[in-house]
Amino acid sequence: MNEMTPIKTTIKDWETDQEVRWCPGCGDYAILKAVQRTLPEIGADPAKTVFVSGIGCSSRFPYYMETYGFHTIHGRAPAVATGVKLANPDLDVWIITGDGDALSIGGNHTMHLLRRNLDCQVLLFNNEIYGLTKGQYSPTSRVGTRSPSTPFGSLDRPARPCAFALGSGARFVARGIDVHKNLPKVLKAAHAHKGTGFIEIFQNCIVYNDDVFAPFTAKPNAAANQLWVEHGEPLLFDGGTKGLTMDVAHLTLKVVDVVDGDWKAAGVIVHDQTNRGLAHMLVEMPQVGFPVALGVLYDDPAPTYESAVVEQNRAASEGKVGDLQKLLAKGQTWQVEKEPHVI
Template sequence: MNEMTKIAVQTTLKDWETDQEVRWCPGCGDYAILKAVQRTLPEIGADPSNTVFVSGIGCSSRFPYYVESYGFHTIHGRAPAFATGIKLANPDLDVWLVTGDGDGMSIGGNHTMHILRRNVNVQILLFNNEIYGLTKGQFSPTSREGTNSPTSPLGSVDRPALPCAFALGSGARFIARAYDVSKNLPGVLKAAHAHKGAAFVEIFQNCIVYNKDRFDDFVAKGVADQNQLWLTDGEPMLFGSEKSGGVKGIALDMETLSLKVVDVLDGDWQAAGVIVHNVKNRALAHMLVEMPFGPFPMALGVIYDDARPSYEEVLLGQDEQARKGKDANLAKLLGKGQTWTVSGTAADPV
């Protein structure tokens, strides 16, 4: 079946719940992400018999057990390799890859890079809690400088990796960000699924035990309004409100060719020079994912979306073209070229 002609299947959230006991720490952000995914799948008309969830190792990687579909719980960092193989074996399958900041950005960093640069048509959900949760709280590739952990008791001195910047640098054609309890997460997941090619979604996830409330600086109720920039294609980049100290926007500083925060007076965002978001602008996407939080808000939503032919579409098309007009005869192929016949029997003297 061609992916463009798939028939939507009517399901409910219950159809995507398994009989397995969901086992994460009470209060873990993974619960919210699981429900967001299970709510999204019926809305996109997904078919449980045609859907595959693939994971590596880590707290997030329990995910396939809790979704009523096909699933693979694979080895540390290698989920992208398995997902690539699954997609090449059956391109019609709807493949979701679930990984974490340790699984996907450390031991699996090279595999994440290759599935992105190849543009395999899968949805990649990277749960980022900025810590190694399953192995008891060591600092991870995305942990902030100064993070105290069993492996950095004096505070981490590593500069954290930026998953979305990494994805862009690897050639990804779809980049998005959200957080575990956001009401906008299902919308981001739908956009990722609609993209034909590798869709990379970073989801900030609260680790209740080892990195509790790490994202409260932009997620907490009292600060969310002025510290979150939700991006919509074709809409101005505005955040804040009169209640939170005034409406602000993101503009381009022409002298330094960098982004800056500007005040928007009387709703006139054009006079303030606020940028209109364009999901196909790769240079803008790079600036947005690398905006330092603090002087800038956290950029969320679909940051970049510019599709090109997927890996399996091109590869399988190449194979089909190579087979045209040729006789698929294995015996003939084996007898072609440099062959010889051995005469005589085992009883003949040497």
């Protein structure tokens, strides 16, 4: 497999002639622009880039990218993307999916993609609702969510996409926000990772679940409730006045105050993106009293699935000459000597 040769493009080279059609104010617009801005900056080649989507609002994405694309069936984007990557490992494959598409009907496919570690990027748009089918509750909807399918409030405990990814063996797990300026940085990190880069993107559904993330995404709340992690940097938030330390007795994280910027004295720990245990704690932090961890939570590369398949095929075929006739005659064969009697 060849490394991608950077080429020079502009955002216009990634835009199609299709009218972008989502609800006015939908977070999908911001994510689309973030991707279209990011690809020129990483030197991606439209002729070697493929976007694969399932079913849902987010799955219109391939129509708006001037690349190859597949709009597939509900939950099966990972399976199609795997076939694309195995057929041509030199392609740069991006999977676009939603919380319902990836974690409900597609949960099985998503799990196997992550454990196999196919070299691709997965952008999971999480709006905690089924938007395309008019607002039913989804696997990530919170307890109490009222919807056409849960008129008295959802009783299900919500799935956490990043916890699911870590539990499935993902080697790269990150979070971003649809309209945040840091999203392109997270996209670049996922692309640089060799293996499956899983990104949960908090995306606002303005029609059916508006402002569900406002407690940490709204500007007045952002500083006190967003923790953007950086490898090798202390886990600080709220302008550096608060941080996370380890509660050794309970093996959990806890919030501490930082006085005069002395985070070491406060016991604030440093982020290690290769530490899977720490990543689990960051994604499982309670919603009350703790910030939301964002950025690259876990990044620890391992051999990719398609590289192993290519090597296995090479080893199996080494020193051998293909003989189709011999293959067809292998095993039990018989020859029909005359026409069968027809009644």
